[in-house]
Amino acid sequence: MDQEKATKKMNIPFLDLKRQYETIATEVDHALKAVIAKTAFAGGPFVASFEEHFAKYCETDYAIGCNSGTSALHLAMLALGIGAGDEVILPANTFVATAWGVSYVNATPVFVDCDDYWNIDPAAIEAKITDKTKAIVGVHLYGQPFDVDAVSAIAKKHNLFLLEDAAQAHGARYKGTRVGGFGEMACFSFYPGKNLGAYGEGGGISTNNAAYRDHIFSLRNHGSQQRYYHDEVGFNMRMDGFQGAILEAKLKHLDAWNDRRRAVAKAYSEGITNAAVALPKLQSFAESVFHLYVVTVADKNDFIEYLKAEGISTGQHYPVPCHLQKAYADLNYQRGDFPKSEFLADHCVSLPIFAELTTEEVSYIVAKINQYQPKV
Ligand SMILES: Cc1ncc(COP(=O)(O)O)c(C=O)c1O
Structure with missing residues (x-):
């Protein structure tokens, strides 16, 4: 039954405030x-x-x-x-x-x-x-x-x-x-x-x-x-x-919503086993509330297009790091100044995460990500 649901095409928004x-x-x-x-x-x-x-x-x-x-x-x-x-x-x-x-x-x-x-x-x-x-x-x-x-x-x-x-x-x-x-x-x-x-x-x-x-x-x-x-x-x-x-x-609902976000994050972290998709690392001192769940992939545009074709919307947080924004050109930073921030900007994809995301939707997203085959 779960398997059947996981293969039927779904349309999953990145965020749905109406549901909340x-x-x-x-x-x-x-x-x-x-x-x-x-x-x-x-x-x-x-x-x-x-x-x-x-x-x-x-x-x-x-x-x-x-x-x-x-x-x-x-x-x-x-x-x-x-x-x-x-x-x-x-x-x-x-x-x-x-x-x-x-x-x-x-x-x-x-x-x-x-x-x-x-x-x-x-x-x-x-x-x-x-x-x-x-x-x-x-x-x-x-x-x-x-x-x-x-x-x-x-x-x-x-x-x-x-x-x-x-x-x-x-x-x-x-x-x-x-x-x-x-x-x-x-x-x-x-x-x-x-x-x-x-x-x-x-x-x-x-x-x-x-x-x-x-x-x-x-x-x-x-x-x-x-x-x-x-x-x-x-x-x-x-x-x-x-x-x-x-x-x-x-x-009054925030703690319950944050718990649900953590459960979705756990399902992603435990369920996504595709070696092409790097999962976020979590500090042992931190209890995150998972405002975002950001993975990295070699070709983010290919991955985003693949997920879109499967009905899954994603985000990018953030495609340009602050030091390379035009607004701060006068500060004279260069590409190469902050390699980790730049790597993230080039490879980041945010998966849907919000309290009202259903178990079926999460299973579908995990299944589709595990089926992803990068071009290179
Ligand atoms: C890290 C961070 N700082 C500041 C802001 C600015 O907040 P606002 O959009 O409410 O002005 C945001 C929100 O987008 C944020 O994510």
Whole structure:
């Protein structure tokens, strides 16, 4: 029976948010109506309530909601007082928004290569530290925590700030502790496709530091603590009331969704035996939440086309590493500077992974991948 199902053609999306909505429609609809009833559209009590619950979830003292993960990174840089002439070290293998926050405050992103787990390589950091370096941003990429102790020890030794980019890692654990409280601040994205996704744009910051929280509360709200009194030039980066209410409703399901993602990842890791497909390596200290499941193959376009013909959609995270993006051409990096990040960009394929993916779909994907025959 399973065998029969595995051979019948299926159409499997990379991600299907509609399926998730169908499992929580009553709660989401209720949340939306509650916001309308209170007309609490911009910031307000639903955002405050989500902040309280999200801080508890992250095991931190505070959380601050804002309008995107990119804004969260920008606000964190501002709160740390980083600015023109400063340098910030971060991985070349990440979504480019990790670097935007640095650029927005006129500081310089300084990239380093990734390790075999595709996260920032702690061994590559010290060579990049200069007297201008102010901070290190570690990214818990694909949902797998980076080596926090190793990076944190370097930050302490050189008196640098440590920031976590946890945009892909809501709920992940490093040595048993949730990500979000290891550095000065951690930045999250609630972009719809994230493990905890809004129904629009959204972002947040977790921290154990009340001074950062107070400053960011003000910065996100026109530099104001009291209406129409502005202490500094601020921004409108508040979170929408709808997003706060929806995120709070969805937060209750996050651990179960992450468990299901882990089960899908386990099925891939145990089921895919095709030597042409290299599976992601997992650190023993990390409890990943598998925002993405990224494999590498010699000819990624051939593999992607093959899977597409079999009805399986895939992604690429990311086809161009940050140091080779046109936006950063002025920093004068060259191909060859970061071999691991470049290898990954050239060979990466992300398989479908989300909580509502069925067992039959996962078996089908595994079977089709095992039947793949590379051209060369
Ligand atoms: C690692 C990383 N950092 C930052 C961001 C930016 O988040 P947002 O899209 O919410 O601005 C994302 C999301 O795409 C991300 O994956």
